[in-house]
Amino acid sequence: MIEHYLEQASTFAADIDNLILLITVTVGFWFLLAQFLFFGFILKFRAQEGKKAQYISGENKKEKRWVSLPHYATLFFDVLIIIAAIRVWQDVKMTMPQADSTVRIVVQQWAWTFVHPGPDNKLDTADDIRTVDELHVEKDKTYHFELQSRDVLHSFSVPAFRLKQDAIPGRTIKGWFKPTLTGGFDIQCTEICGIGHGIMAARVLIENAADHAAWVKANAPQVAAVTPTAPADNVPTGGSR
Amino acid sequence: MSTATAEAGHGHSHDAHGHHDEGFIKKYFWSTDHKIIGFQYMFTGMFMALIGGFTVYAFRMQLAFPGMSVPGFGRVTAHDYNSLVTTHGSVMIFWVAMPVLIAALGNYLIPLMIGCDDMVFPRINRLSYQIFLLSAVVLIASFFVEGGAFGGAWTAYPPLSASAAYNLTPKGAPLWLIAVALEFVAFLLGGINFITTVMNSRAPGMKMFDVPIVVWMIIIASILFMASVGPLVAGAVMLLFDQTVGTGFFDPSRGGDPVLWQHLFWFFGHPEVYVVLLPAMGVVAEIITVFSRKKLFAYKTVLYTAIGTGVLSFFVWAHHQFVAGIDPRMANIFSVTTLLISIPVAEMVFVYIATLYGGSIRLTTPMLWALAFIGEFLIGGVTGIFLGSSGSDIYFHDTYFVIAHFHYTFFPIAFIGSFAAITYWFPKMFGKMMNETWGKVHFWGTIVSFNFIFIPLFFLGARGDHRRIYDYTHFPDLMRSGMQELRVLATLALIVLLAFQVIFLVNFFYSLVKGKKAEQNPWKANTLEWVAASPPPHGNFPELPTVYRGPYEYSHPEARDDYWPQNQPPATA
Numbered sequence: 001m002i003e004h005y006l007e008q009a010s011t012f013a014a015d016i017d018n019l020i021l022l023i024t025v026t027v028g029f030w031f032l033l034a035q036f037l038f039f040g041f042i043l044k045f046r047a048q049e050g051k052k053a054q055y056i057s058g059e060n061k062k063e064k065r066w067v068s069l070p071h072y073a074t075l076f077f078d079v080l081i082i083i084a085a086i087r088v089w090q091d092v093k094m095t096m097p098q099a100d101s102t103v104r105i106v107v108q109q110w111a112w113t114f115v116h117p118g119p120d121n122k123l124d125t126a127d128d129i130r131t132v133d134e135l136h137v138e139k140d141k142t143y144h145f146e147l148q149s150r151d152v153l154h155s156f157s158v159p160a161f162r163l164k165q166d167a168i169p170g171r172t173i174k175g176w177f178k179p180t181l182t183g184g185f186d187i188q189c190t191e192i193c194g195i196g197h198g199i200m201a202a203r204v205l206i207e208n209a210a211d212h213a214a215w216v217k218a219n220a221p222q223v224a225a226v227t228p229t230a231p232a233d234n235v236p237t238g239g240s241r
Numbered sequence: 242m243s244t245a246t247a248e249a250g251h252g253h254s255h256d257a258h259g260h261h262d263e264g265f266i267k268k269y270f271w272s273t274d275h276k277i278i279g280f281q282y283m284f285t286g287m288f289m290a291l292i293g294g295f296t297v298y299a300f301r302m303q304l305a306f307p308g309m310s311v312p313g314f315g316r317v318t319a320h321d322y323n324s325l326v327t328t329h330g331s332v333m334i335f336w337v338a339m340p341v342l343i344a345a346l347g348n349y350l351i352p353l354m355i356g357c358d359d360m361v362f363p364r365i366n367r368l369s370y371q372i373f374l375l376s377a378v379v380l381i382a383s384f385f386v387e388g389g390a391f392g393g394a395w396t397a398y399p400p401l402s403a404s405a406a407y408n409l410t411p412k413g414a415p416l417w418l419i420a421v422a423l424e425f426v427a428f429l430l431g432g433i434n435f436i437t438t439v440m441n442s443r444a445p446g447m448k449m450f451d452v453p454i455v456v457w458m459i460i461i462a463s464i465l466f467m468a469s470v471g472p473l474v475a476g477a478v479m480l481l482f483d484q485t486v487g488t489g490f491f492d493p494s495r496g497g498d499p500v501l502w503q504h505l506f507w508f509f510g511h512p513e514v515y516v517v518l519l520p521a522m523g524v525v526a527e528i529i530t531v532f533s534r535k536k537l538f539a540y541k542t543v544l545y546t547a548i549g550t551g552v553l554s555f556f557v558w559a560h561h562q563f564v565a566g567i568d569p570r571m572a573n574i575f576s577v578t579t580l581l582i583s584i585p586v587a588e589m590v591f592v593y594i595a596t597l598y599g600g601s602i603r604l605t606t607p608m609l610w611a612l613a614f615i616g617e618f619l620i621g622g623v624t625g626i627f628l629g630s631s632g633s634d635i636y637f638h639d640t641y642f643v644i645a646h647f648h649y650t651f652f653p654i655a656f657i658g659s660f661a662a663i664t665y666w667f668p669k670m671f672g673k674m675m676n677e678t679w680g681k682v683h684f685w686g687t688i689v690s691f692n693f694i695f696i697p698l699f700f701l702g703a704r705g706d707h708r709r710i711y712d713y714t715h716f717p718d719l720m721r722s723g724m725q726e727l728r729v730l731a732t733l734a735l736i737v738l739l740a741f742q743v744i745f746l747v748n749f750f751y752s753l754v755k756g757k758k759a760e761q762n763p764w765k766a767n768t769l770e771w772v773a774a775s776p777p778p779h780g781n782f783p784e785l786p787t788v789y790r791g792p793y794e795y796s797h798p799e800a801r802d803d804y805w806p807q808n809q810p811p812a813t814a
Contacts, residue, residue: 001703002636002703002704005700005703005704005705006704006705006718015632016632016633016635016636019630019632019633020627020633020636023626023627023630023633024627027623027626028623030587030623031619031620031623034590034591034594034619035616035619037594038594038597038612038615038616038619039616041594041597041598041600041602042597042602042604042612045533045597045598045599045600045601045602046601046602046603046604047534047601047602047603048601051601052534052601052796052803053533053534053535053599053600053601053795053796053803054535054598054599054600054796055536055795055796055797055798056535056536056538056598056599057536057538057539057540058536058537058538058539058540058542058592058595058596059539059540059541063538063539063595064539064542066538066539066591066592066595067539067542067588067591067592067595070587070588070591071584071587071588074583074584074587074588075584078580078581078583078584081580081626081630082576082577082580082630084630084632085576085630085631085632085633086573086576086631086632087632088631088632088633088635089569089572089573089576089631089632089635092632092635093564093569093572093631093635094569094570109407151400151407152398152399152400152401152407153398153400153401153499153565155564155639157639157707159636159704159705159718160705160718162635162636163635164564164635164636164638164639165564165566166564166565166566167566168493168499168500168565168566169400169493169494169499170493170494171493171566173566184717185718186705186716186717186718186719188705188707188710188716189707190638190639190640190707190708191398191639192323192393192394192398192401192708192709193401194323194392194393194401194407194408194409195319195320195323195392195409196319197319197323197709197710198319198322198709198710198711198712198715199319199712199715201715201716203717
């Protein structure tokens with residue numbers, strides 16, 4: 001359903017959309033059934049002159065089916081949804097497929113710094129490309145990201161990827177994505193982070209191989225001309241983690 | 242304290258006129274009568290709802306018409322916006338839902354419904370309200386201090402909330418925290434009172450399964466509150482130290498852990514949902530039985546599902562934190578527990594629907610509210626599944642889908658439930674009837690506009706609108722065709738909803754003064770509060786009632802009428 005509103009720009013976007021569809025169909029059925037009974041009873045059992053209501057305690061076995069059937073039905077569909085949800089979760093958050101490249105995302109009040117590995121495809125080398133509020137990635141390549149925060153909680157969210165991960169100061173949180181479309185999509189900060197939270201917009205720009213290579217070439221620092229930069233993990237690490 | 246004593250003394254001087262005739266101040270501001278304390282909570286809650294309503298008006302206007310000068314507020318800056326959403330959330334939960342559903346109803350109803358003359362600790366009860374009032378005053382004061390009101394959201398996640406360098410509200414943040422902590426203290430005192438009263442002061446003959454469901458629900462809610470709030474009170478003190486004396490409990494640069502706060506907060510925060518849900522469910526049980534003239538379907542099942550919900554609610558909190566950086570394996574466990582809680586809640590809803598079967602349903606204003614609760618809460622319930630299942634929560638977390646979901650639970654709880662309770666018990670509370678026609682106008686206006694606010698928000702959330710953003714024009718993907726129109730629709734519906742509340746307030750206060758005089762038992766209900774006069778005097782009952790049966794013996798074949806009051810001896814039936 002979500003794909004009608006927003007492109008599926010990563011490999012797992014379709015899985016998440018299908019999970020949402022599954023939940024919509026299962027709970028939608030029970031929701032409509034419950035509302036149908038609810039409104040049906042209200043219409044059918046309106047007070048009539050001289051007609052007394054029935055006396056039903058709901059305590060005997062036959063009557064208790066009103067409760068036991070929904071009980072087992074809910075349990076059954078819960079299990080179904082849990083299995084589907086955990087499968088998606090495993091795929092997105094608990095497995096890390098082999099990376100083609102790794103980017104570092106450093107968040108602060110109220111801007112994004114993206115550290116791209118540059119021509120040597122390694123982070124923390126002199127040819128790293130640092131950009132602000134613009135993440136450049138190549139279509140159909142698997143990326144790992146290292147998410148860090150300099151100050152408060154932030155959250156790295158790319159709706160078109162169906163990806164979201166909070167950043168915590170003092171920790172490096174790892175995750176992955178694999179873009180499947182070219183184009184530009186919003187990156188949002190989805191954890192309130194102070195006055196500028198509402199303007200913490202960035203874009204992820206997904207390029208095909210040739211365009212991406214051209215961008216890397218055009219933006220990579222000339223290694224010989226630049227003194228080695230300080231390691232990019234100069235984020236205050238403070239805590240033991 | 243000195244002014245309060247002076248006021249009490251002032252009230253005392255009027256006592257010269259008659260031995261039992263207390264002065265106005267003493268009667269309404271320094272009373273230990275559970276009914277007056279209930280009213281104090283109710284009116285304070287209603288006043289705070291005006292603040293909560295005004296803040297949402299201001300920030301929704303900004304969302305619909307970014308940059309406009311909002312009539313009655315002015316231009317909403319980013320700083321204002323954060324303060325407004327924070328205030329809206331905290332006020333509506335801590336200063337509206339809690340005082341009205343738990344404290345006002347608990348105080349007013351428990352002694353009347355279990356047939357005793359007052360709470361067992363009347364002075365603790367008075368203290369509970371006074372601390373609550375103080376907490377409200379502290380919160381309101383925080384709007385006017387240097388730097389303005391706290392804007393770190395009602396969840397107050399550190400490090401943002403812990404340091405003025407980050408949140409830029411050096412005074413607002415500690416005051417907000419102090420207000421919340423005081424509010425917890427007030428409800429702890431109240432909860433002790435409720436539980437003790439029900440355990441000790443039930444009318445002769447009233448067994449545990451003769452206690453009306455709403456009383457049970459308030460008791461279960463009080464126990465949940467008491468068991469869950471402790472860690473958060475400790476957390477609040479730690480956060481206050483971080484803010485004011487430079488400790489680093491939640492500050493990673495000094496060895497602290499910001500995620501710890503999230504655990505402490507949601508360990509309370511999720512049971513809190515059920516703390517306010519259960520009393521509202523109880524109100525609905527009372528009303529649907531009376532107005533369908535039916536015995537409550539499977540009384541014990543309702544009770545056990547409520548207890549089951551309460552117990553399970555302690556094991557679901559981390560579903561608020563799936564993507565917060567917790568160990569991803571934990572999400573699997575909390576997905577399971579979260580979805581399991583749908584079982585008792587679904588059962589409760591089905592029990593209520595089954596209660597309507599074979600009834601003789603009269604659609605009075607309170608009944609409309611009670612039925613609307615069931616219909617609307619179902620939407621809130623089923624949309625929770627999307628968020629409780631970890632895989633789909635990755636996308637929906639912190640979007641407007643979440644906002645729409647929890648407003649479909651909290652609005653039915655805090656407002657539909659409260660309106661149901663107020664319209665139903667108004668005759669008992671004030672001895673006057675509310676106007677039915679205007680009651681129904683208010684009902685339909687509120688329900689229709691409510692759905693027009695929040696259904697658009699489901700769609701906005703599904704399209705990726707994230708929360709607490711004061712201006713979406715910075716996000717190209719969120720300004721696609723139709724999205725701003727949905728935001729405008731929600732805002733317009735909100736204004737309609739707020740306008741309809743004027744009808745309620747006018748009806749409420751007009752009926753209070755000039756309403757038709759209420760009989761002792763206008764709805765022909767069974768429970769003991771209807772045995773007392775309308776309104777009940779100090780001490781409630783002329784002689785304490787004796788109970789012979791359960792609270793829901795409507796349309797019993799052996800009874801003469803279609804109701805059978807709990808205190809009516811069997812011989813006269």
